[in-house]
Amino acid sequence: MMIQIDALPAFSDNYLWLLQDASTCRCTVVDPGDAAPVLAWLQAHPGWQLSDILVTHHHFDHVGGVAELKQATGARVHGPAMEKIPERDVDLIGGETIKVLDQDFQVIAVPGHTLGHIAYYQADLSLLFCGDTLFAAGCGRLFEGTPQQMHASLQRLAALPDTTRVYCTHEYTLNNLRFACAAEPGNEQIKARLQQVSEWREAGQISLPSTVALEKSSNPFLRTDVPEVIATLEQNDSKRYDDALSVFAGLRAWKDRF
Numbered sequence: 462m463m464i465q466i467d468a469l470p471a472f473s474d475n476y477l478w479l480l481q482d483a484s485t486c487r488c489t490v491v492d493p494g495d496a497a498p499v500l501a502w503l504q505a506h507p508g509w510q511l512s513d514i515l516v517t518h519h520h521f522d523h524v525g526g527v528a529e530l531k532q533a534t535g536a537r538v539h540g541p542a543m544e545k546i547p548e549r550d551v552d553l554i555g556g557e558t559i560k561v562l563d564q565d566f567q568v569i570a571v572p573g574h575t576l577g578h579i580a581y582y583q584a585d586l587s588l589l590f591c592g593d594t595l596f597a598a599g600c601g602r603l604f605e606g607t608p609q610q611m612h613a614s615l616q617r618l619a620a621l622p623d624t625t626r627v628y629c630t631h632e633y634t635l636n637n638l639r640f641a642c643a644a645e646p647g648n649e650q651i652k653a654r655l656q657q658v659s660e661w662r663e664a665g666q667i668s669l670p671s672t673v674a675l676e677k678s679s680n681p682f683l684r685t686d687v688p689e690v691i692a693t694l695e696q697n698d699s700k701r702y703d704d705a706l707s708v709f710a711g712l713r714a715w716k717d718r719f
């Protein structure tokens with residue numbers, strides 16, 4: 462079974478991930494903040510049907526196109542039960558397995574950016590759609606949850622197999638890597654990744670998806686136990702940090718003013 466995945470750009474830096482099953486001509490979109498790119502794709506691909514919409518959380522740039530797409534296509538809308546999601550058909554809290562494009566997707570609760578935030582994981586194809594939780598070389602801001610919740614959510618995602626491809630929502634990678642360099646200046650993998658992503662972006666190319674292995678080696682928010690990260694943060698904040706959770710909170714606060 463092959464699923465092709467394309468990024469439909471929206472707004473200034475969002476990607477709407479479009480999963481396509483050519484054997485059935487059905488597709489699924491993740492977090493359609495805008496209906497227009499999806500409707501344009503469907504118009505350009507006659508015979509294709511949008512079967513499902515997967516929503517990770519309630520922010521407008523993730524749900525703004527849901528109602529229009531539901532009305533135009535009748536797609537089934539999956540989303541977090543504890544958040545206000547337009548036209549939601551399937552209420553999810555994490556722990557469920559849903560069938561989408563004939564594949565099993567596990568729903569993982571990842572509170573932090575918002576309280577009901579969920580991620581969708583497909584084990585056989587090694588796909589993770591994680592919205593605004595884990596970004597390439599970064600993580601989402603804490604709008605609703607605590608550092609503790611976000612730290613635990615990121616640990617949950619980091620525990621997935623190394624080969625898992627990470628499809629997050631935003632093209633923030635370059636800016637995130639500049640922060641990663643500041644947080645861990647001696648990490649050669651971060652420098653190499655910054656160089657590569659700079660070249661991709663100059664050529665107008667997308668920097669996603671990432672992988673869990675790449676994130677574990679170059680994302681400071683997954684490296685809260687690395688001595689250099691802790692030492693750099695302590696120097697920056699002129700205070701001591703005693704545990705991984707407070708290091709995470711300190712890094713997130715530093716990134717917010719970076």
Ligand SMILES: [Zn+2]
Nearest residue numbers: 518520574593
């Ligand atoms: Zn968001």
